[in-house]
Amino acid sequence: MITNSVEQENELLDKAFRASPCLMAISAISDGRYIKVNKCFEETTGFSAEEVVGRTSIELNIFDTPTRIKVTELLINQGTIKNIEASFRRKDGSNRVGLFSAEIIEFNGQKCILSVANDVTELRNYEKEVSKLERMNLIGQIAASIGHEIRNPMTTVRGYLQLLGAKADYMAEKATFDLMISELDRANEIIAEFLSVAQMKKDELKSKNLNEIISNLYPLIEADAFTQNKQICFIPGVIPDLKFNVKEISQLVLNLTRNGFEAMEERGYLSIRTFTEGKKVVLQIEDEGSGISPECLNKLGTPFFTTKDYGTGLGLATCYKIAENHNAKILINSSSCGTNICVLFPI
Missing domain, CATH: 3.30.450.20 (PAS domain)
Structure with missing residues (x-):
């Protein structure tokens, strides 16, 4: 028994x-x-x-x-x-x-x-996405609440500096005035990036082909490549039209390509490709830079995080916000041979 x-x-x-x-x-x-x-x-x-x-x-x-x-x-x-x-x-x-x-x-x-x-892989990924969205919402709230209030007095200060710098009595200090004005302009650019993140909305979507958007930007991207002695190639695939905010997608493409150019030495090669993969339209931007360390890779897209000497840390954060507005995902793979960024748009 x-x-x-x-x-x-x-x-x-x-x-x-x-x-x-x-x-x-x-x-x-x-x-x-x-x-x-x-x-x-x-x-x-x-x-x-x-x-x-x-x-x-x-x-x-x-x-x-x-x-x-x-x-x-x-x-x-x-x-x-x-x-x-x-x-x-x-x-x-x-x-x-x-x-x-x-x-x-x-x-x-x-x-x-x-x-x-x-x-718990999916749970941890979800928690990271929620944390990233919370940071983006915070930066948007900050921008919306103080951006304009800071800009107005800065405009006044800049105007007086220009007036003083133009006077004969202060010609000896003109270089100093110019430096002050350029620093104010840089601060204004940072605030503009704040506001661009805060003001992004999911409306204003129009049916457009991603290849057409990139083709319209291509002369500007080529000019960036030429001035930095870098090489660029665009390989468009057969992709369907999707609902895009053209201004936002243009900003995303420019931010990602410029990041790629800055990561490479002279004569470095950057490629832009579009293709379909399952039920996704993929924008792939690949550079030949030295890659991103695993520590930095985990922080990418965090507002104010940057590896550049003069960066604001808002460029890639803006890209993540744009992707979110289009229900898209950004995937980044990096090694010592370069970085591959894919933006996946749902069809």
């Missing part, structure tokens, strides 16, 4: 293990080799049970060595861990984020680790 009860309990636990919506795995604590994984583990990681059992997470490149050591040490010291956030890799090489919990158990006569993980 007791034997039947134990068998029923084991069968129930096995069913719960296999049917769990979380990633579950049992591995030997001695060498880390997997003994058993559930269906969710297979589906999320892309590895079949046959590929996993008998191998370690390090051999499969699911976890790196420091992560495995950290988890094992915590388990040995505490006997259990709960909701430790760590990244893991799928079979295809893509990274995911999981909340891991684990306990030491005895399984088939040996000490093992029972690990349970929730894939």
